[in-house]
Amino acid sequence: MLPLVALLMSAxxxxxxPPGTFTYEAAVAHFGPKAEFxxxxxxxxxxxxxxxxxxxxxxxxxxxxxxxTVSATLDRFLTIPTxxxxxxxDQHYLPISQCLLSNSESLAAVTRVYSHPMGFNQCRQWLHxxxxxxxxxxxxxxxxxAQMAAAINESRSAAAIGNTAATKFIDIKLMARDIQDHDGNITRFFVLSHQPSKPTGTDLTFLYFTVDHRSPGALHQALASFADHGVNLTKIDTRPTHRGPWNYYFFIECTGHQHDRAIQQALQQLQQHSVxxxxxxxxxxxxxxHLSAP
Amino acid sequence: MLPLVALLMSAxxxxxxPPGTFTYEAAVAHFGPKAEFxxxxxxxxxxxxxxxxxxxxxxxxxxxxxxxTVSATLDRFLTIPTxxxxxxxDQHYLPISQCLLSNSESLAAVTRVYSHPMGFNQCRQWLHxxxxxxxxxxxxxxxxxAQMAAAINESRSAAAIGNTAATKFIDIKLMARDIQDHDGNITRFFVLSHQPSKPTGTDLTFLYFTVDHRSPGALHQALASFADHGVNLTKIDTRPTHRGPWNYYFFIECTGHQHDRAIQQALQQLQQHSVxxxxxxxxxxxxxxHLSAP
Structure with missing residues (x-):
């Protein structure tokens, strides 16, 4: 039986x-076109x-x-209410083709480019x-x-870096395709929900922790908690804690489900080294x- | 005697x-006002x-x-020619006071704000x-x-987030001071040069490495190289390698000078686990x- 809260919520x-982002494309690919977005x-x-x-x-x-890593996503994980x-x-992987979208007559006419920071980041060489x-x-x-670049007073001199899917929703044309600097450009999305996932046998777990920064070697000891129980790390990221300079949150992705005995033992050991x-x-x-551990 | 290359270079x-950035303020504080900038x-x-x-x-x-961490700085370290x-x-620490600079009549008249990504990042709550x-x-x-916000056709409706020092170089007024979200806001700068520093007895070393991502626990083993020789880590960051998805450069800051025996032994051990x-x-x-180790 579904909990009451699930029955009351929209699916x-x-x-x-807006529609036409890469996140939109990933959402449609993941949930199917008939879902409500x-x-x-x-x-x-x-x-x-x-x-x-x-x-x-x-x-x-x-x-x-x-x-x-998208820092806005990492930072927002820190403020999920307790x-x-x-x-x-769940997660979803989407191959990314960055495109130059514009209604200007030629590339030479383009004097300003709009994009998300990730768009600029991925196309630095092409732009240069x-x-x-x-x-x-x-x-x-x-x-x-794409909306900004398509605005009437911008249309002769502006372009956007984005998804060609945006041309379905916005009156703007495709000017150049696949302008990202590196091939094999993939973005990974997280699916958030109240209903936890069940173990499948090959899972990943994402968590964060802080360590007592006055204790020498605390990070190494913290990471040993995972190694000692055969839990492999697939990613590590840091963000400042705002609790004083040079004090970090460590974000770890590791192999296994949080219900697995190995992860539970690793977390028990980690508690001795983390705040x-x-x-x-x-x-x-x-x-x-395709990475067993970094 | 100075090497020939140093004699030929300007100091x-x-x-x-441009002048008026926080980096400018740090440069003047570090090298003194008489240096050539x-x-x-x-x-x-x-x-x-x-x-x-x-x-x-x-x-x-x-x-x-x-x-x-400033990702543009991390990324540029990767392309220093071999x-x-x-x-x-050397390094320099500068306390940061973010200010709203504008020539518009009031806060209510401001419809666009210019800043560096770090400026927006540090003032999210104030802006909200x-x-x-x-x-x-x-x-x-x-x-x-500040230059953009001071431009004639922007001056009535634009503002900038930046350093009050910019008002010395640019025709723009201070509208609000200390608008950063968190107190104790400090930026750390690196001094780059050809001439390496001599050990002082209390030094830090910054380096990056990659690991064979098919080897389970490789990151933990890599970090053990430091712990095994009593070298404490004070920071860890990751950046993608562009050599295939989910493959990272690990940036490590640790205590000690690269000429110290402990660090040289740690690096020798690290070579067995890193590419x-x-x-x-x-x-x-x-x-x-003020952090002995994370």
């Missing part, structure tokens, strides 16, 4: 909008909608294979070669960038994650 | 310009000027205590409270942001780094 999916203006708002129960699921970008059971329940003097203006999403541990969820590992 | 200091448009260009020998020193932002001996030779609807436009530096190791420099540890 809709919040995503980083709700565009949110920021990553923070996707978390907020799932926490408030206004949508059952949320989809947020987590990591791009070339540009790295009384909320929102967590990561083809649009070295264009002003770069960062906006909240690649589809928002705070928060498990952010477990989810199936897919073939795209 | 000038490249920094992330050369503004560079990007972090990449500061590295480039030191590599080319057009200035002896370069100053780049490395880390803010609230917003985290035949260059450019390295980190005071300018929730203003468009945020990211530019290459806080002083560039590539590059030492980026050693430099004195200061009181602001």
């Amino acid at each position: 809709a999916v919040s995503y980083l909008g 709700v565009a949110q203006p920021t990553i923070e708002d996707v978390f907020g909608a799932v926490e408030a129960g206004s949508t059952t699921y949320g989809l947020v970008p987590f990591e791009n294979s070339n540009a790295g 009384n909320s059971n929102v967590q990561i329940v 070669r083809h649009l070295p003097n264009a002003e770069q203006i960062e906006v909240a999403s690649t589809a928002k960038a 705070q541990i928060v498990v952010l969820g477990s989810y199936p590992m897919y073939a795209e994650h | 000038a200091v490249s920094y992330l310009g 050369v503004a560079q448009p990007t972090i990449e260009d500061v590295f480039g000027a030191v590599e080319a020998g057009s200035t002896t020193y370069g100053l780049v932002p490395f880390e803010n205590s609230n917003a985290g 035949n260059s001996n450019v390295q980190i030779v 409270r005071h300018l929730p609807n203003a468009e945020q436009i990211e530019v290459a530096s806080t002083a560039k942001a 590539q190791i590059v030492v980026l420099g050693s430099y004195p540890m200061y009181a602001e780094h």
Whole structure:
């Protein structure tokens, strides 16, 4: 039987909008075209909608294979209310083709480019070669960038870096395809929900912890907790704690489900070396994650 | 006797310009007001000027205590040519006061805000409270942001987040002071040069390495190389390698000088677990780094 809260919630999916973002494309690929999709203006708002129960699921970008981890997503994990059971329940991998979208007559006419920071990050070499003097203006999403570049007073001199899917929703044309600097460009998305995932046998778990920074070697001892129980790390990230300079949250992704005995033992040992541990969820590992441990 | 290359080089200091940036303030505080300063448009260009020998020193932002590590600086360390001996030779800590600079009549008149991504990152709450609807436009530096906001056709409706020092160089007024979200906001800068630093007895060393990602527990074994020789880690960061998805460079800061026996032994052991190791420099540890190990 579903808990009452699930019955009262809409089964809709919040995503980083507007329609035409890469997150939109990932949401449609993951949940199918018939699901109900709700565009949110920021990553923070996707978390907020799932926490408030206004949508059952949320989809947020987590990591791009070339540009790295999305810090806004890491930071928002830190502010999930402790009384909320929102967590990561699944993931989705989307191959990314960055495109230059514009209604200007030619590349030579483009004097400003709009994109999400990740868009600029992934196309630095192409921009340096083809649009070295264009002003770069960062906006909240690649589809928002397409909207800005399509605005009437911009249309002769502006372009956007984004998803060709945006041309379905916004009156703007494809000018150049596959302009990202590196091949094999994949973005990984997390699915958020109140309903935790069941173990599949090949899962990953994401968590963060802090360590007593006055204790020498504390990070190494913390990581030994995983190694000692055969739990492999597949990713490590840091963010400042805001509790004084040079004091960090460590985000760890490791192999296994949080219900596995090995992970539970690792977390028990980790408690001796850390001030705070928060498990952010477990989810199936897919073939795209072709990495057993870093 | 100075090596010939040092005699031929100017003793000038490249920094992330234009004048009035926080990096400018750090450069003046570190080298004194009588040094010759050369503004560079990007972090990449500061590295480039030191590599080319057009200035002896370069100053780049490395880390803010609230917003985290500057990824452009991490990424540029990866492309220092192998035949260059450019390295980190010193550091400088600067307390940061973010200010709203504007020539508009009131806060209510401000519809767009310019800043560096770090400026927006450090003032998110203030912006959410005071300018929730203003468009945020990211530019290459806080002083560039002040220049943009001071431009004639922007002056009635635009503001910049940046350093009050910018008002000395740019025709723009201070509208609000100390708008950063967290107190104790400090930015740490690295001094780059060809001439390595001598050990002082309390030094730090910065380096990066990659590990064979098919070997389980490789990161833990790599970090054990430091712990086994009593070398404490004070920071860890990751960046994607671009050599296939989910494959990372690990950036490590540790206690000690690269000429110390303990670090040399740690690096020898690390070589058994890593594909590539590059030492980026050693430099004195200061009181602001009040952290013995994470």
